[in-house]
Amino acid sequence: MIEQRRAKRFELRLPVEIVRTGPVPISGHGETRNVCSRGILFASDLKVDIGESLEYVIAFPMGSQARESVALHCLGKVLRFEGDFTRPEDPAHPFQMAATIERYEFVRQ
Secondary structure: OOOOOOOOOEEOOOEEEEEEOOOOOEEEEEEEEEEOOOEEEEEEOOOOOOOOEEEEEEEOOOOOOOOOOEEEEEEEEEEEEEOOOOOOOOOOOOEEEEEEOOEEEEEEO
């Protein structure tokens, strides 16, 4: 099979917090599976429908020289969803979804 992705994916396991305000606020936690310049794949305890707008915050670990932690605050949409089953490798995060990165900003915490 030939790889047809436009951007290289990086396998990263980082904590992610899913948030959204508005008429139907949501909040959940998860962990990234892979990240690229166009989007992320993550596992979560939250079910979000395909096409829904989403805000999520990816927490980066502090380096040895860092004085503050840094997070990536992203806005995007859910492109793909897998779930409604028990993930034996990660029962705390039974849902897996892919989301775009349409806008982002680094935030010092």
